Amino acid sequence: MSYHKENLKERLAEIAWEICAAESWQKVNMRYVAEKAGVSPTAFYRHFKNKNDLKAELMRRGYKILDEGRKNADTFSRYGAHYIRFGLEYPHIYDLMFGNTAMDMSLYPDLTAQSHASFEGLLEGLKPFMPDASEKQLMIKAVNIWASVHGLVGIIRHANSQDNKTESLAWIEGNLEAYLEATTFG
Amino acid sequence: MSYHKENLKERLAEIAWEICAAESWQKVNMRYVAEKAGVSPTAFYRHFKNKNDLKAELMRRGYKILDEGRKNADTFSRYGAHYIRFGLEYPHIYDLMFGNTAMDMSLYPDLTAQSHASFEGLLEGLKPFMPDASEKQLMIKAVNIWASVHGLVGIIRHANSQDNKTESLAWIEGNLEAYLEATTFG
DNA sequence: GGAAAATGTTTACTCTGTAAACATGGATTT
DNA sequence: AAATCCATGTTTACAGAGTAAACATTTTCC
Numbered sequence: 544m545s546y547h548k549e550n551l552k553e554r555l556a557e558i559a560w561e562i563c564a565a566e567s568w569q570k571v572n573m574r575y576v577a578e579k580a581g582v583s584p585t586a587f588y589r590h591f592k593n594k595n596d597l598k599a600e601l602m603r604r605g606y607k608i609l610d611e612g613r614k615n616a617d618t619f620s621r622y623g624a625h626y627i628r629f630g631l632e633y634p635h636i637y638d639l640m641f642g643n644t645a646m647d648m649s650l651y652p653d654l655t656a657q658s659h660a661s662f663e664g665l666l667e668g669l670k671p672f673m674p675d676a677s678e679k680q681l682m683i684k685a686v687n688i689w690a691s692v693h694g695l696v697g698i699i700r701h702a703n704s705q706d707n708k709t710e711s712l713a714w715i716e717g718n719l720e721a722y723l724e725a726t727t728f729g
Numbered sequence: 730m731s732y733h734k735e736n737l738k739e740r741l742a743e744i745a746w747e748i749c750a751a752e753s754w755q756k757v758n759m760r761y762v763a764e765k766a767g768v769s770p771t772a773f774y775r776h777f778k779n780k781n782d783l784k785a786e787l788m789r790r791g792y793k794i795l796d797e798g799r800k801n802a803d804t805f806s807r808y809g810a811h812y813i814r815f816g817l818e819y820p821h822i823y824d825l826m827f828g829n830t831a832m833d834m835s836l837y838p839d840l841t842a843q844s845h846a847s848f849e850g851l852l853e854g855l856k857p858f859m860p861d862a863s864e865k866q867l868m869i870k871a872v873n874i875w876a877s878v879h880g881l882v883g884i885i886r887h888a889n890s891q892d893n894k895t896e897s898l899a900w901i902e903g904n905l906e907a908y909l910e911a912t913t914f915g
Numbered sequence: 916g917g918a919a920a921a922t923g924t925t926t927a928c929t930c931t932g933t934a935a936a937c938a939t940g941g942a943t944t945t
Numbered sequence: 946a947a948a949t950c951c952a953t954g955t956t957t958a959c960a961g962a963g964t965a966a967a968c969a970t971t972t973t974c975c
Contacts, residue, residue, distance in 0.1 A: 551953080567831055572931060583955045585933075590953090594932065638829045641887065643821070645753055648891060655891045682897035686884060687912040691873060694880025697827065698872060705834060705841045711868035726873040737922080758962060769924050771964075776922090780963065 552590035554580050556600045560636070563601055567635045571597070595646045598639055599654060605629075605636040606657045619668070619728050623692045624719035630696035631716070641693060665689065691727040738776035740766050742786045746822070749787055753821045757783070781832045784825055785840060791815075791822040792843045805854070805914050809878045810905035816882035817902070827879065851875065877913040 558579045562571045573594065574584045591597045609629050616622035630637040640658070648655050666685045673681060699716055702708050715722045744765045748757045759780065760770045777783045795815050802808035816823040826844070834841050852871045859867060885902055888894050901908045 567829070569831055573933085574931070584931095585956085586954050588933070635829070641883065642829060643753070643824045643886075644890075645755055658887070659891075679897050679900065682895065683901065683908065683911060686881070686898065686901060687877065690880030690884050691877045692880065693883050694876030694878065695872065697879050697883070698876050700829075701827065701844070704830075705845075709868065711865050712872065714865065715869065715872060722869065725869060759964085760962070770962095771925085772923050774964070 551580065551582065551586065555587060555590060556597065556604070559597055560601055560604060563635050563639075564633055568598065568601075568639060595650075598644075598646060599651045601636060602639050602644075602651075602654050603657075605633065605640045606654070608633070609640075609661075618720075619688070620720040620723040622668075623688065623723045623727065626692050627696055627699075627719055630693075631699060634696075634700055637696065662689065688727055692723075737766065737768065737772065741773060741776060742783065742790070745783055746787055746790060749821050749825075750819055754784065754787075754825060781836075784830075784832065785837045787822060788825050788830075788837075788840050789843075791819065791826045792840070794819070795826075795847075804906075805874070806906040806909040808854075809874065809909045809913065812878050813882055813885075813905055816879075817885060820882075820886055823882065848875065874913055878909075 555576055558576050559571050562576070571594075573587050577584045577587055580586075587597075591600070609626070612625050612629065613622060616625050630641075662685065665688065666681060669681055669685055669688075670676075673684065676684070695715075699712060702712050741762055744762050745757050748762070757780075759773050763770045763773055766772075773783075777786070795812070798811050798815065799808060802811050816827075848871065851874065852867060855867055855871055855874075856862075859870065862870070881901075885898060888898050
């Protein structure tokens with residue numbers, strides 16, 4: 544109707560999110576997003592500096608979802624399981640957040656602060672369970688936890704992307720908390 | 730000199746490898762690779778079906794390096810450390826191999842066979858150490874090992890890509906075997 | 916020696932990111 | 946209320962990169 548659309552930035556990000564979540568970041572192209580939003584091919588540039596800026600916005604939204612869900616996690620296993628489920632539910636968003644982003648992250652300090660804060664949170668949460676541990680020992684445990692969880696996402700996805708989903712792996716995916724307790728949080 | 734170059738396929742792959750290793754896969758573009766090889770922009774297509782085909786070739790070479798180095802690993806910790814070092818030395822090749830490849834892997838069954846074989850090798854190697862374990866338990870341990878190692882690569886890279894390299898993480902990177910023994914292979 | 920296959924070249928097209936100049940309409944100032 | 950300004954959307958245009966098609970040359974093989 545009107546020349547000026549309401550919340551165009553929101554809508555563009557929304558559409559991009561859907562494409563990225565359903566397909567992949569490579570499938571997100573400005574022209575198509577703009578067309579879906581019923582707007583000219585370059586309207587986009589009034590709201591985002593460039594395509595990386597849109598990527599950053601998707602990452603931001605990813606962190607938001609991840610954080611919100613995390614608040615309900617009352618144990619480490621549930622925390623880890625939630626992280627893993629997020630990675631499996633939004634694999635391509637997850638890639639943007641924790642993968643090879645191929646962009647200059649120094650332009651988006653809020654995002655690096657986000658992932659930094661997550662790790663700090665893990666460290667803090669760990670302290671009560673390891674009261675006598677040194678900083679280094681705490682750090683080692685935290686790194687190990689994160690690596691195990693982060694790595695599992697990669698492996699399950701790797702297996703899924705091939706026909707290579709064994710029964711055992713399916714079991715792990717269906718019983719994440721139990722798996723985590725049996726291995727990382729044992 | 731001559732119209733027909735010798736080993737053009739080799740040279741193209743070599744050049745692409747160097748660019749990919751030094752920069753990233755996104756930085757590899759056919760025109761530049763061809764120019765570096767002293768050949769026309771599309772000569773490439775006589776040796777590779779398309780760009781993904783070149784990517785597959787780089788993955789193949791990655792697996793080769795990874796496998797060769799692995800043969801010298803006489804303990805699990807050294808095996809894991811070797812894997813991690815490969816991931817840190819060739820991060821962008823590693824991404825192609827174990828990351829979000831965004832290509833139809835069913836076209837390259839040899840590559841999926843490769844990663845399949847690696848995991849089978851891990852499982853087999855584990856058996857002597859867990860003689861009484863069920864298939865499922867073995868599988869769980871193997872997945873956990875792989876996840877820990879794979880995840881650590883991701884975390885160290887993530888930290889490196891920001892200024893966020895703590896002293897403890899540097900220690901881990903410098904003492905991979907000790908770290909692995911203290912956590913995953915403990 | 917000539918036909919067929921392999922390999923390299925030329926040309927040209929498409930898709931996609933983005934810069935630049937322009938248009939429009941709501942907010943702000945006088 | 947009229948004039949001005951700024952944020953937002955449009956048009957146009959260009960450049961980079963993947964790749965298909967037709968052509969040229971060299972090698973191979975009968």
